[in-house]
Amino acid sequence: MVEIRPFRAVRYTEKAGSYENLIAQPYDKIDSDMQRKYYEKSVYNYCRLTLPMEENRYEIAKQRIRQWMNEGILKKDKEPAIFVYRQEFELLGKTYTRTGFVAALRLHPYVENKVLPHEVTHKGPKIDRLNMLRATQKNLETGFLLYPDSEKITINLFARITKTDPLIDVKDSLDVRNLIWKLADPDEIKLVQEAVMDKQFVIADGHHRYETAIAYRDERRRREGWTEDSAFNFRMSYMVPIQDEGLIVLPTHRLLRKIELTDDTLQRFKEFFTVSKIDSDAEALRSFLERHKAKHAFCVYDGKGSYGLLLKNEKSVSQFMDAAWSDEYRSLDVTILREVIFRVIMKTGELKIDEEILYVRWIKDIVEKVHKREAKLAFLVNPTTPEMVLKIAQNHERMPEKSTDFYPKMVSGFTMMDLSPGEKL
Numbered sequence: 346m347v348e349i350r351p352f353r354a355v356r357y358t359e360k361a362g363s364y365e366n367l368i369a370q371p372y373d374k375i376d377s378d379m380q381r382k383y384y385e386k387s388v389y390n391y392c393r394l395t396l397p398m399e400e401n402r403y404e405i406a407k408q409r410i411r412q413w414m415n416e417g418i419l420k421k422d423k424e425p426a427i428f429v430y431r432q433e434f435e436l437l438g439k440t441y442t443r444t445g446f447v448a449a450l451r452l453h454p455y456v457e458n459k460v461l462p463h464e465v466t467h468k469g470p471k472i473d474r475l476n477m478l479r480a481t482q483k484n485l486e487t488g489f490l491l492y493p494d495s496e497k498i499t500i501n502l503f504a505r506i507t508k509t510d511p512l513i514d515v516k517d518s519l520d521v522r523n524l525i526w527k528l529a530d531p532d533e534i535k536l537v538q539e540a541v542m543d544k545q546f547v548i549a550d551g552h553h554r555y556e557t558a559i560a561y562r563d564e565r566r567r568r569e570g571w572t573e574d575s576a577f578n579f580r581m582s583y584m585v586p587i588q589d590e591g592l593i594v595l596p597t598h599r600l601l602r603k604i605e606l607t608d609d610t611l612q613r614f615k616e617f618f619t620v621s622k623i624d625s626d627a628e629a630l631r632s633f634l635e636r637h638k639a640k641h642a643f644c645v646y647d648g649k650g651s652y653g654l655l656l657k658n659e660k661s662v663s664q665f666m667d668a669a670w671s672d673e674y675r676s677l678d679v680t681i682l683r684e685v686i687f688r689v690i691m692k693t694g695e696l697k698i699d700e701e702i703l704y705v706r707w708i709k710d711i712v713e714k715v716h717k718r719e720a721k722l723a724f725l726v727n728p729t730t731p732e733m734v735l736k737i738a739q740n741h742e743r744m745p746e747k748s749t750d751f752y753p754k755m756v757s758g759f760t761m762m763d764l765s766p767g768e769k770l
Contacts, residue, residue: 351425391758445585488551600720
């Protein structure tokens with residue numbers, strides 16, 4: 346059984362100033378330029394907690410939280426609640442709305458088959474966030490998980506709640522409108538709890554933070570007295586129904602930095618793909634992928650010209666796939682790109698991130714980087730659907746690196762969860 350609980354959120358008070366100057370993108374999406382701009386916005390900007398500029402950032406974050414609590418900049422709510430979180434955004438000329446909720450989710454190792462991963466994680470980011478957890482004893486940011494709601498129980502509840510005035514309504518630095526409603530009614534909370542209790546959850550974003558939270562929980566259990574109600578047994582999480590109409594997954598395109606497109610490579614593509622010459626502007630590349638999203642379609646661009654690739658026959662490439670993989674995993678475009686195009690046709694071997702391969706979200710940025718010769722060759726793909734992410738996770742498989750990009754990211758700074766000794770949920 347999956348268990349979610351309300352929590353007494355630590356939140357900014359009016360004394361902190363406007364939310365526009367306080368909120369920040371997730372710590373792992375903040376580059377040095379963004380970090381500087383956030384610091385300039387406010388002495389209380391949330392980036393100063395999640396990603397301090399100062400050298401001893403873990404201790405600095407701990408001290409700032411204590412100081413801001415003492416000054417009344419941050420304050421813990423008196424009553425436990427969950428929070429309905431809606432984001433309104435534009436993408437390629439269309440407007441979308443994604444709605445989910447923030448609550449405390451009981452932590453479950455993957456082997457318990459209640460919360461499932463869909464991608465591989467790496468050691469470095471987990472060490473960093475574990476150090477931050479140890480120092481602050483707070484969940485500073487949410488994870489992002491998906492759950493099925495085919496009965497639309499939570500979807501209908503959120504639709505009703507979001508017709509009322511929000512607690513917070515602010516646009517972030519990426520022009521996404523963020524709206525928050527506080528839900529403290531016990532009956533409505535119970536409705537959400539019962540709607541999700543028998544569901545499997547899949548991590549959409551924040552695998553490192555989830556795994557870090559389990560490691561931290563186990564550390565705390567070993568060294569102090571605890572009960573099942575201890576707050577560190579839970580993780581502040583943002584959860585979205587997989588049926589939500591605004592649940593958008595963007596593709597992550599690949600740039601090869603050292604490998605050029607040759608006539609010989611083009612001829613080898615034709616063994617497995619129908620190859621056609623297409624225009625090289627960003628809109629033409631996007632249009633080709635959009636028109637063929639029901640097929641296995643790819644675009645290749647090298648600064649001189651562009652080609653569209655359409656897989657002729659899925660069975661023709663099955664010989665290059667691991668027999669242990671599920672049909673769903675074999676049929677992923679990113680799997681075909683890695684196993685067939687890169688490893689078989691182009692014989693790239695393992696590609697080192699940053700040194701040999703780059704991952705880029707927007708097509709216009711792909712075109713620009715090739716023009717600037719930051720890379721020699723680009724491969725563009727269609728996005729993976731949320732439903733496919735769920736299926737892969739339920740098969741207990743991990744998707745190839747950078748297979749999904751759930752957009753937009755959850756903004757940090759609206760809620761914080763206290764994990765201090767003695768804190769109960």
